[in-house]
Amino acid sequence: MISKIGKIILKKHIHQIENGYVWPGGYPIYGVMQDGGCLCSNCVKENRRQIYLDSLEPSGHTGWELLASNINWEDMELSCDNCYMEIECAYPDESKRQYQNN
Numbered sequence: 758m759i760s761k762i763g764k765i766i767l768k769k770h771i772h773q774i775e776n777g778y779v780w781p782g783g784y785p786i787y788g789v790m791q792d793g794g795c796l797c798s799n800c801v802k803e804n805r806r807q808i809y810l811d812s813l814e815p816s817g818h819t820g821w822e823l824l825a826s827n828i829n830w831e832d833m834e835l836s837c838d839n840c841y842m843e844i845e846c847a848y849p850d851e852s853k854r855q856y857q858n859n
Contacts, residue, residue, distance in 0.1 A: 785845040791822035794838035
């Protein structure tokens with residue numbers, strides 16, 4: 758069981774991911790789940806309750822337990838494991854992007 762302080766920290770952590778960007782800096786943030794998957798801010802927002810409950814009482818391998826958040830610095834191919842949408846990167850390599858579009 759998580760303490761009251763732990764619950765507050767978890768709620769703030771989920772809220773930060775829901776916003777999509779960290780402050781200061783405005784870097785794109787995503788959730789890292791117990792199974793190693795990535796969730797975009799929209800999917801964290803849509804599944805907030807399940808993520809919160811599974812993170813409070815980890816029951817095994819549901820995949821909804823939030824382990825951490827991370828900033829996508831340069832991975833232009835990172836996508837959400839739930840909705841498959843691209844997760845924005847902070848410093849895209851424009852030369853690779855132009856090559857991919859041709």
